[in-house]
Amino acid sequence: MRSSLRIIWLLQKEEPLAFWGGLILAFIPAIAGIALMAVSGYFITATALAGLSAGAIVYSTSAASNSIRLYAFMRIFGRYVERVITHDATFRFLANLRSGVFRGLVAREGNGTSSQRSATALSRVVSDVDQLDGLFLRLVVPLSSATIITGLTLVILWDYSPMASIALGAVQAAGLTVLARSGGHRQKAQARKLNTARDALRVRVSDLVRGRRDLSVFGGLEQQRLSALKAVNQLDEVQEQNELTEMRNQAVISTMSQVMVAVTFLFAAYSYQQGQMELQHIALFAFVALALPELLISLANSAGSWSKMSGAADRVRSLLTSGQDSEALQSARSGSEAPVFEAGKDALSLKDIRFAYTPKAAAILEGVDLALPTGSRTVIIGPSGAGKSTLAAIVARLQTPQNGSVQIGGVELNCLAEDKLRAALTVVGQRTQIFHSTIAENLRIAREDASDADLWEALSHAGLKELVESRQEKLETRLGEGGLGLSGGEGRRLALARAYLRDPEIWVADELTEGLDHATADTVLASFRAMTRGKTVLMVSHRASELECADRVLVLEDGKLTEVTLPLSDEIKDRLRDD
The missing domain is CATH 3.40.50.300 (P-loop containing nucleotide triphosphate hydrolases)
Structure with missing residues (x-):
């Protein structure tokens, strides 16, 4: 976790405007989505009640329909602008990060402390850096949005029904807990197995391609081919386990969203029975309960990658640390004088x-x-x-x-x-x-x-x-x-x-x-x-x-x-x- 936070801090330090601007912009489509569901529910219910009352209740659809169009536009436009800013900042940060990572890799090779094959080390480094784009895009942005917007929504709904608001918050917190556990030690071990399986496949295929002449001459081609196929099967097994974990996370979140709707509806109905809210507000709560889990679904889709990102952050931070001395030295050298070569000296x-x-x-x-x-x-x-x-x-x-x-x-x-x-x-x-x-x-x-x-x-x-x-x-x-x-x-x-x-x-x-x-x-x-x-x-x-x-x-x-x-x-x- 420390390594992940360190990488996030480096991104915030290098791209502060894009970092915080992207976070703020990420709130717009999320808030607009919840508001769209809430207003839609309220609009449908109020319209139905106005129809059933045979004119006893007068309801203007103009304001509600205008709000729906506004929130729909905010959701689409806000998501587009947020993606442009956050992705651009992430790609520029990764480009700079690669320089530090390769500097550390060179320093480690120079000190004789690297035991990996060069092709494997290079492939792992490239994969790790690419994996880190998810720290901001698939972790920081959706997690911040889910946490802050859920809190704001619950504060607003508290005035209507404290019990229903508490129910929403409890189920949402449970969902975050489930997703947090998906990045635990067991998943980290599974991510390490995945990296090991990929490395084994790269090495065996590389040996097969580069050594195919000698393998053919000395009769080892079939054995090496079977070894590569074995590595493929092992990789397939680990990937299948990862996919099952991701499907399990999504199934849990989907189930919890249904539970959230049911529980919220019950508490909202109880509050209506006690005279604490109007009938049309029950639908407002129900539709908000449908919208909130959407924040978690975006997290659930990438929860299986959290352990991979954490492992990648550990390795990248280690390389950055290895290259820090040379990086600091390079900064100190910027004003050095050129050497003078005089005869006799x-x-x-x-x-x-x-x-x-x-x-x-x-x-x-x-x-x-x-x-x-x-x-x-x-x-x-x-x-x-x-x-x-x-x-x-x-x-x-x-x-x-x-x-x-x-x-x-x-x-x-x-x-x-x-x-x-x-x-x-x-x-x-x-x-x-x-x-x-x-x-x-x-x-x-x-x-x-x-x-x-x-x-x-x-x-x-x-x-x-x-x-x-x-x-x-x-x-x-x-x-x-x-x-x-x-x-x-x-x-x-x-x-x-x-x-x-x-x-x-x-x-x-x-x-x-x-x-x-x-x-x-x-x-x-x-x-x-x-x-x-x-x-x-x-x-x-x-x-x-x-x-x-x-x-x-x-x-x-x-x-x-x-x-x-x-x-x-x-x-x-x-x-x-x-x-």
Whole structure:
């Protein structure tokens, strides 16, 4: 509940006018609906009594008919305006909320605390954020309307018959209680089962689609298909239980509405017998008793989603909390100065860096010091798992050390604005993300305003110009998912072209030629060296060829950095790959 209230408070804080304006406007169609039923009942009864009295009672239908038309118009127009305002505010809020959620997801991934598969985590996050549109539209708005309008109606009817008013209030309160219980622990557990079943289906279908070739080759296709079908059946069972719960809620509310009419009619009739009200007011009470449960029906239709929204709010709030530090930091960085790279001064400086993936885990970096003068080329080598890639990630602010200081151009990394950091430093490595888009759009990720001439220049420096020119659509050539249409080396060089467009002062290369054959690796290295001439370079490597032209070589082992003399000894060379 706290998480749900927190999300609602954030919406109210970001969209106060639309939030409160939407609530107020939501009262108009609800009040108009009840007034329409009440006036209609009164009109029908008064007209009938006037007819039965053979002229003894004179009743003007003009005022009543005008009121009915007015309330009908208010109901239709008020509902339309309320939907426009509340939905617009909700969608704008969700758009902003996604930024915070994805920031938290990135922070959690960066800290190594996420155990979900990326596809599952992304699908869950998208589903959770979409689910939260119901907090305002299907919870706050109808619940506020039901509570306030019921209270106002009972106060007005109290003057006619206190007993009938109490009966209406008691039955309405009972309905709210039933709906509140529908979001209890049992329903939350059911919602968790639903999420688990959906995740299982996504994972198994994803494995079936992505691994269909190997499954076919090794005879596991049928087994995986049956596993996916089993997940479908489990999801169907959980969804059926949820639908039964929702139908049960609606049946209870419908039954209570009938009970409300009967009880109200009895008390109103008793009040008439005691001379406390006129005969036509009995119909007024009966029709109001018919209209009030409509407020609960809108709640009943979404009551089955309350537990889902509550669970989604818990997970979203957790992600928002994970991303709060980086968000607050980003706000603090907005006025930071750009780093200055002067010859002879350190472009990059690390002091007493300590890093461990979890508080209980052993530190993989302990007391690391490193200084890279402007224009220098430094290569870090070491055994697999020593923490070389982690060190590169810390420099790029993709990981946060538990202790120590990182400075870029004399500015603390934690005080450097995001845009200024990314303009000063870029990372290229073995994991190259090529998007399902055109070559031009893949390049303009680095610089949105880059002209076609800029793109061709970057491709030329990366050694890809001739390849792209040979394609029929050239820069508009569409690449498949994961860079389908390019070889591994071509994808690596496209990443270099993207980095070149940023023209950073500091280049961090993490296993740049890993997984490439000797000839392709030499081509990629040649492009990299040409691009980084005169720049500050930090390379993480296992290959002897990547150490050429290095000013310094450092060995990372047992959490410490040790500089080795050049030329390299045979002992150090034996640790490297000849290819």
